[in-house]
Amino acid sequence: MEQVVNEMxxxxxxxWGNYPVVEAETVRFDQADQLQVALGKPGEVIAYGNGRxxxxxxxxxxxxxxRSFRSFLSFDAATGIVCCESGALLAELLEAFVPRGWFLPVSPGTKFVTVGGAVAADIHGKNHHVEGSFGAHVLALEVMRADGSVIxxxxxxxxxxxxxxxxGMGLSGVIMNVTLQLKAIESAWMQQQTVRGSRLxxxxxxxxxxxxxTYSVAWVDTLAGGDALGRGLLMRGEHATAEQVQGRSVGAGTSQMKINVPLFLPNGLLNRGTMKAFNSVYYHRNQQPVRERLVHYESFFYPLDSIGNWNRIYGRRGFMQYQFVLPRATGRxxxxxxLKKIQASGLGSFLAVLKLFGEQESFISFPMAGYSLALDFPVCFEVFKLMKELDAMVADWGGRLYLAKDAxxxxxxxxxTYPHANDFREAIALLNGGSTRFSSLLSNRLGIT
Ligand SMILES: Cc1cc2nc3c(=O)[nH]c(=O)nc-3n(C[C@H](O)[C@H](O)[C@H](O)COP(=O)(O)OP(=O)(O)OC[C@H]3O[C@@H](n4cnc5c(N)ncnc54)[C@H](O)[C@@H]3O)c2cc1C
Structure with missing residues (x-):
């Protein structure tokens, strides 16, 4: 009998935030029986996709x-239904299927996310208000439970x-295969409209x-004050038709990074002065109040992916993202x-992304109908203090934080803030009865496991 060997x-x-960093025993597998062996070892364990x-x-x-468990298992060219192993990256799906006229139904701000990670965090894209989150387009899953059985x-x-x-953030088991409905497109290009907003x-x-x-997202200048508080650029988009892109290639486009940050930069390089200068240039680059143009999907969906390891610009101490959503009624x-509170604290956020979500009903997925703002902050004592104060405000206004961004x-x-938190905890406890238990540092901290 062939021996089943796991690389440990x-x-x-x-x-991605490089905070926290932990010493862990990592186990790789590329076959289901290897995963079964790995889960046979008692203790707490969690799946790791691409760490995004x-x-x-x-x-x-x-x-x-x-990540090594990433084969494509089937594809129906007539319906756009694909089945793949969970370690496949969204980037790999795009590369294979855009040239055939199919796109991801929902796309996050990076394509370097595994399909398993996309399901486990039920990720949202710029189209949540019309097409819902990633899970809405998943047709079937195969999941290995702690006892090695597959559901x-x-x-x-x-x-x-x-x-x-x-x-479910990986707490019900290891997702092995995902059957996903892709979306038909006529080209690899996007009709983009950029609208300038001189205040929030x-x-x-x-x-x-x-x-x-179909798609809308805004970049917000968190450092502009006074009348310009919350100024920014709203980017809207539609997949361009074949007629609109005449003469342009319909290929997948390049997935290569143009720049790479080879090392952690010194802490403090990204300070208020450098951020303010960048924001001002970026905002004023768009001279017209409304600008229309044809852009490749790579630059519309994944502008940050062109800078490899951009997380290192925050230095070795790392950074945290604070992403909250607030009900539409209170959001404005x-x-x-x-934003005023953040300005008063003197702590600027380099990246701030605003979205307007549609309705969603689920266990502990993040979206709800309303405004979501995501802000990046370098890790330091003052940031923890600020976030604690923001938590109270978000909770009082009926909002919540995104678990996939939280530390x-x-x-x-x-x-x-999560109305089904208790039901979720009870359901996971029922599944986690054996000697191998799915739990993460996040789920332990939140009292789920
Ligand atoms: C630049 C950037 C932009 C982003 N933009 C968005 C965005 O627009 N919208 C959005 O929703 N998210 C966004 N994210 C977050 C990202 O999409 C999610 O955190 C996603 O879950 C990461 O997937 P991953 O494969 O890297 O998984 P990991 O980060 O490794 O894991 C995430 C969760 O999925 C679980 N998991 C992973 N694989 C499996 C599996 N096979 N079986 C069971 N559980 C599994 C893990 O246990 C963990 O709970 C962004 C992240 C970055 C870095």
Missing amino acids: QNQKVAD SYGDASLQKRVIMT RCSREEHPEFFTLTVG SELMDAFESDEDW VAVEVI RMDEAMFAK
């Missing part, structure tokens, strides 16, 4: 690395387990003035108050 290693592991969550969602003392689940087959797994209310008016655009006022929220905040 002790190493330092972190997610920001905090500690895929960290634990023992981590199952899924095939969908909305029809084991529907409760399916609901628990989509957005103008930017939000622009969002709400036309919600029929609340986002402005929060520090406390149990009380999670329980208060």
